[in-house]
Amino acid sequence: MTGGVTRTIGDKDVTIYELTVREIRSLANATVAEGSNDYLANMLVEDAPFSVIEGFSDVTVDQLEDWTPREITQLRDHIKKVNPDFFAMSRRLEGLMATIGTREKSSTEPSSE
Numbered sequence: 001m002t003g004g005v006t007r008t009i010g011d012k013d014v015t016i017y018e019l020t021v022r023e024i025r026s027l028a029n030a031t032v033a034e035g036s037n038d039y040l041a042n043m044l045v046e047d048a049p050f051s052v053i054e055g056f057s058d059v060t061v062d063q064l065e066d067w068t069p070r071e072i073t074q075l076r077d078h079i080k081k082v083n084p085d086f087f088a089m090s091r092r093l094e095g096l097m098a099t100i101g102t103r104e105k106s107s108t109e110p111s112s113e
Helices: 021-034 039-043 050-056 069-082 084-108
Strands: 002-009 012-018
Touching (some): 012 069
Antiparallel strands (some): 002 012
């Protein structure tokens, strides 16, 4: 992790890191491999599963359990400012996956001809 910026969220000082490409790849692979069924941790805050927040900061998933959703959203916003390219990539991947899903669905539907 390169450098780090410290931000205060509520009464907590948090360090947010800018990840290298290698670290982003590793985080993405770990997130996919984890395949967590913890839907709250994955869906509570848009664009930021807890594992991603943990990967970009010094806050652990366990610590996030004691945070409010608003505090987690503020942390996510700070992480996005430090790592905008990661989140742009995530949006592109989501769009690609949606397109693939739509194509797969249409190719498996019975023809109306």
